Amino acid sequence: MTKNRSIFLDYSNTITTVESENMAIEKWLSFIRDKYNLDQGMSEKFLELRLKKLVERERNFKTFMEINREVLNELYGIKEIYEDEYYRFHEKYLRLRDDFLPFMKEVKGAFSVVVVTDADNIYTERTMRSLGIYDLFDCIVTAEDVKAPKPDRRIFEEALRRSGYPEQVIFIGDSERRDIQGANNMNFLVIKMGDPSRDTAADFVATNFSQVLKILEERGLLK
Incomplete structure (x- = not known):
């Protein structure tokens, strides 16, 4: 080619669109928050730490899923990241x-x-x-x-x-x-x-x- x-x-x-990206990640985080009865500030904490780790991946590469796992584990001790749910929420809510x-x-x-x-x-x-x-x-x-x-x-x-x-x-x-x-x-x-x-x-x-x-x-x- x-x-x-x-x-x-x-x-x-x-x-x-930015709006649909934000909606998809928030739906996934809400799913986890409800499943584990986490605090309402969970999304903000997750996104803040995730952003920090995304900058760090420029020096030490990790996939998004590996970073998601690290953040949930560090914040709440959650080992399961519900990867398929992550994909399905994005498939449902993402828009061109x-x-x-x-x-x-x-x-x-x-x-x-x-x-x-x-x-x-x-x-x-x-x-x-x-x-x-x-x-x-x-x-x-x-x-x-x-x-x-x-x-x-x-x-x-x-x-x-x-x-x-x-x-x-x-x-x-x-x-x-x-x-x-x-x-x-x-x-x-x-x-x-x-x-x-x-x-x-x-x-x-x-x-x-x-x-x-x-x-x-x-x-x-x-x-």
């Missing part, structure tokens, strides 16, 4: 951005499209299949594949290898640290999906995929 140009896409909070599928129809002929995600393999496949998008991409590269999350160069280098080393890469993601910093280090053209009023090192900012298309059109990249 070789095309001269590629679009590399982050998955969570870029292809999917409204204009993602029209965006894909516009770019598929002009670019190879590659997902570069920090998520685990099973999670990525199950949720993408439930959303009906798993087969839309030329390839999917996860942090679990290379044992290194963004902004580590290894995950981007693997995406380049699998996409046939395109001459130009446009990267689209939402995280300033993981996506924007990592893509800038690779000298990609970088579009941040987020709030245009916030400072960013990205080349462009878009709030939706329709705006991404406009950026590509204005640069003469949709041919």
Whole structure:
């Protein structure tokens, strides 16, 4: 699979909506909280410690599920992480951005499209299949594949290898640290999906995929 140009896409909070991501994780945490009769502040404690461990995984790689297990065990001594429930809540509640599928129809002929995600393999496949998008991409590269999350160069280098080393890469993601910093280090053209009023090192900012298309059109990249 070789095309001269590629679009590399982050998955969570870029292809999917922030609101649905938050809803899915909260439903899973509520399930655990009710099962063990935990305190109402359980979700906040879990997410705070999980975020800390996600930063630490840049130096010592662990999957999301391994981190979930560590956090529940450290906070509450819970050994069971209810992995299948985690997947099922995400399959049920995750939603695509409204204009993602029209965006894909516009770019598929002009670019190879590659997902570069920090998520685990099973999670990525199950949720993408439930959303009906798993087969839309030329390839999917996860942090679990290379044992290194963004902004580590290894995950981007693997995406380049699998996409046939395109001459130009446009990267689209939402995280300033993981996506924007990592893509800038690779000298990609970088579009941040987020709030245009916030400072960013990205080349462009878009709030939706329709705006991404406009950026590509204005640069003469949709041919």
